[in-house]
Amino acid sequence: MPPRLLITGSRGWTDRAVIRDALRTWWDSTGRDPDAVLVSGKCPKGADKICEEVWAHNGLTLELHPAKWRKPDGSQDMGAGYTRNKAMVDTAPDHIIAFILDGSGGASHCLRYAQRKGIPFTVHEASSAG
Template sequence: MPPRLLITGSRTWVDRAVVRDALRAWWDTTGRNPEAVLVSGACPKDADRICEEIWKHNGLTVERHPAQWKKPDGTVDKRAGFNRNAAMVDTGPDHLIAFIMDGSNGATHTLNYAKKKGIPVTVHEATTTPGA
């Protein structure tokens, strides 16, 4: 089975260089395995989008797990993001990289659940408030 990297990140994460360097560092640990898979929450903006763009640019496979925000009855499922995050961790990735801005609840939830499941993690944190 190819190595699988789960990423999680804040919707406000914009530091492309940190993402690029983190993905490269992990990929190097796989021996630059061309079958390595990026597991993503498929958010159209933020760290997810940046990770997917970089991964695809290098010809690698992305496994997308978009949250199902709308229930069959048309109402909004406010827990959809958390449910999706847990489901991604439950796929059994080899590693998780988190890009957390200002303590993001969703990314932090994914990180903590991965730790609880014994998945090795790498964390990149930033704040938008100077000196915070």
């Protein structure tokens, strides 16, 4: 089975260099396995988007888990992000990298859940205050 990396991050994360370096460091640790998979929540902006772009640019495989924000009746599911986070962690990735800006609730939730499951992790934290 190919190595699998789960990423979680803040919507406001913009530091591409930190992401690029973190992904490269992890991929190097796999021996640059060409079959390595990036597991992502597919947020259309921020850390998820940047990670997906960097990973795809290198021709590697993406496994996307977008949150289902709308219930079948059309109402908004406010817990969809947390449900998605748990589902991603429950796929048993080999490692998780979290990019947390200003204590991001969603990314922090995903990281805590992964920690409880015993998944090795790396955390990059930043503050928008600078």
